[in-house]
Amino acid sequence: MGKYVPYFRTHYVKFDNMHTMNPFKVPQGNFSLARYPQTKKETLRAWDAADEYLLQHLDKPDNTPDHTPRILIINDSFGALATALHTFKPTVQLDSYLAEQGLANNFHTNKVDMNAVTLLNSMEPLEGHYDLVLIKVPKSHAYLEDILYKIQPHINPQSKIIAAAMAKNIHSSTLKLFEKIIGETTTSLAKKKARLVFSSFTTNKITESPYPKQYELEIEDNTLTITNHANVFSREKLDIGSRFFLENMPQPRPYKTIVDLGCGNGLLGLVAAQQNPDAHIIFTDESYMAVASAKTNFQNAFGSSRAATFLVTDGMAGVEKQSVDLILCNPPFHQNHVVGDHLAWQMFNEAWAALEPDGEFWIVGNHHLAYHAKLKKIFGGYTVAASNKKFAVMFSRKPATKN
């Protein structure tokens, strides 16, 4: 029945205007940066005090190796570190498509050539030796653990490993990870509520990353083995919101195209595929690890008997307008450390645009997130398919013409 369509890196999407650029003044130069995606009333900057602290630290004469160092930057937010350090031609590894788009746009704005960096996604292997590894501490402890294991073969005891984060995001468990996997670890004083972590590879021992990890899931008389790469939502077990969604999925209809929007490990799309054997499923997520997990899980469930589309993208970008008759979504409520409903708004609007007339948008949400108000505003109404103490599964249907 056809082959898997590999997930792809869609084209860089240029900003249409620059209303949320902010001046980024660091010892390496004066730049202008913006987050991605851009919103009209953006109040947040593309970098934080931890980026500034790290760049100030690197500017001190003793702190950057004197020969031309090979630099690896991991989990940079919107290319802030890469923009400032582009003259070193660093390798930059990201799991987030949004961060990657932010980097590309910020390079463009600051007239930095994309060839100034080697850009790798989190599923691509590192190559060679690095003298300096800069890590922006991710929200997920598991992702940090995976990063530390994966850099081991590419460092030696002379390499400097420096991680940066807001102090509230550096816990004793964070430092223990560095000590266990890398070796001797110290921290800086806090500055503007940010802190640096310095580690050197004194363990000098290479251990394979324990990720991806798997768990077994009983669904509709089937046992599925679910594979999760390190930075995937609800990696250890099924999220309770997703479970409630799976128990209250739309009744099978002759759906042609179903999208699992923000698919994580792809369980919603996988179960929809089982329930709707003739539908084509599109999985989208902005995390490379999420889409890779969804692809593995789909492949394990269906072998080569069924084709599906896997997109690492922003929301529904890459899915044609008015081309889909069912969208399933357990919306994200944070972008890395930043909590907010901007991603949900964007996804709901894009879902509207991608649906055919009469198509349905199904979501699950914690009651306090009040997603029903957004559905009402965008679709003109909604139906609660199921509700318990914490969650509601709701859907909206796109009428033939918008009111």
Ligand SMILES: C[S@@+](CC[C@H](N)C(=O)[O-])C[C@H]1O[C@@H](n2cnc3c(N)ncnc32)[C@H](O)[C@@H]1O
């Ligand atoms: C709450 S999780 C749900 C994951 C999965 N559907 C489930 O129910 O287990 C939200 C997902 O949305 C993804 N996400 C966040 N922002 C996104 C964006 N702009 N475009 C696509 N996916 C995004 C996250 O990476 C995450 O996997």
